Amino acid sequence: MNRLADAFPRLAALPRAGLIARATPIEPLAAVDGVHVKRDDLSAADYGGNKIRKLDFLLADAVARRRxxxxxxxxxxxxxxxxxxxxxxxxxxxxxxxxxxxxxxxxxxxxxxxxxxxxxxxxxxxxxxxxxxxxxxxxxxxxxxxxxPYWIPPGGSNALGALGFVDAAFELRAQIDADLMPRPAALYVPFSSMGTVAGLCVGLALAGLPVPIMAVQVVGDRHAGRTALLRLLSRLVTLLKRYGVVVAEPERLLAGVTIRSEFFGGEYARATPAVDDAIDRFVTASGARADSAYSGKALACLYADLLRPGRRAPMLYWHTFSASALPPDVSRASAGQAPPALRCYWN
Ligand SMILES: Cc1ncc(COP(=O)(O)O)c(C=O)c1O
Structure with missing residues (x-):
């Protein structure tokens, strides 16, 4: 599956590791009208989530460079x-x-x-x-x-990693064309190392789907914000240009992104009551897993917006947390197996 290379054949020169076997499902969210979920938690059968899309490019590049x-x-x-x-x-x-x-x-x-x-x-x-x-x-x-060693920046969010989400936008486009959901009026996704949002922002523009993105802040401003996102968008646009793919100016692309900081709660992975409530509602409605660091905050934003007068519909929530807590044959380690500085997490 290489929709990006189908649309822009020169991008076929970039190797892929083949971690994603098929398009992740899109399904309506039970118990609310007008919300669909993009199930990236199912991106890989053994251990999925949004990172797999970036790793598909990054790991292939590392292997190609013989690292x-x-x-x-x-x-x-x-x-x-x-x-x-x-x-x-x-x-x-x-x-x-x-x-x-x-x-x-x-x-x-x-x-x-x-x-x-x-x-x-x-x-x-x-x-x-x-x-x-x-x-x-x-x-x-x-x-x-x-x-x-092959250095990968936090979250796999350089231009090459973000290409995984440019590809994901083309996957979404094909699913909309196949009537799996109507064209969304807003897309909700957690915003941390920014590669997911940057890739979707560029990909949606290239795929002819100008969907406003609600980038829900889950880390402090020091790690994610407009200036840093603009820098990453510029790098991604430059990378694509090298392969003959012309995109709008980064500033214009950025206009399609709204950074939502109301649900951050002041600390990474801190669950506010709104986050706990959103996780409960989503897990009951979808049967998927959710977490307090990323998906819970994006869901808190989505559920709050559902109550707003004049809300944009239909909405698409991009679910980024792996469906499996542990891959097959992996069991929970004991504290003694971890370096001393990490043993506190077993208490
Ligand atoms: C489960 C989950 N969702 C969302 C994100 C945010 O994606 P990004 O780092 O590309 O902004 C992350 C990244 O750390 C994540 O682990």
Whole structure:
């Protein structure tokens, strides 16, 4: 499945890892009118979620460049680090992950267990700068041993990773053309390392689907905001231009994105009562899993907007949290298997 290359044949030159076998389902959300859900939680049968789309490009690029090690970053319970560890191992790549501390949440031990199961190297520092310095020191050690690690920015959100969501917009277009849902009037999605929003924003424009995006803030302004999003959009537009694909100016693209910060709750992964309530409603209606760090906040925004007079309908909620907590044959690790700085998450 390579809809992007079908639309723009020169993009076929970019390798894909083949992690996504088919289009993720679109289904109406039970118990409310006019909302559909794009089930990216089902993007891969063993361990899905939104990160798989970015990894499809990033891991293929690492393999094409003959790298054997990846350097990645995230919070302690990062879905991206877990997804990278799992899918990279299948391609014979070793993951080295620099982690920032975070508030404890249900999914943290699951994600750490996946990375530990995969034999990933995990280290923790409490600030971005210290994390980058340690990653650099480890890269130099790998270099001395003859290995150049492939660095992936937080959340897999560089231009290449974001291409996964340009592709996703074409997938959505095909599903709308097949009458699986009417053309949405608004799209709701969590906004963190920004690659998902950047890719969708560019992809929707290219696919002729100018759908306004509600980018629901789930991290502090330091990590996600308009200026940083504009920078990522510019890089993505430049990458596409290199392959002969012409898109609107980044500033014009940005006009289609509304950053919604009312549901952030002041801290990454902190669940406000509105978030807990949104998770309960969604899980009951859809049977899918949801989390307090990402999907719960986007859902809180969606449910709040449903009550607003003059709301835009139909709405599309893009569900980004993996359907499976743990891939097949992975069980929860014990605290003793984790580096000492991560054992606090088992309490
Ligand atoms: C479950 C989930 N949803 C949404 C996001 C946000 O996507 P992005 O980092 O591309 O903004 C993430 C990324 O960390 C995630 O893990």
């Amino acid at each position: 054997r090690e990846l350097t990645v970053f995230g919070y302690a319970g990062s879905n991206f680090v877990a997804a990278t560890s799992w899918h990279a191992r299948k391609l014979g790549l070793h993951t080295i992950a620099g982690l920032l501390p975070q508030r404890a949440a249900d999914y943290v031990v699951d994600n750490l267990s996946i990375s530990l199961h995969c034999g990933s190297t995990l280290f923790v520092r409490d600030r971005d700068a210290a994390l980058a310095a340690e990653a650099l020191a480890r890269t130099l050690r790998s270099l001395v041993a003859g290995r150049l």
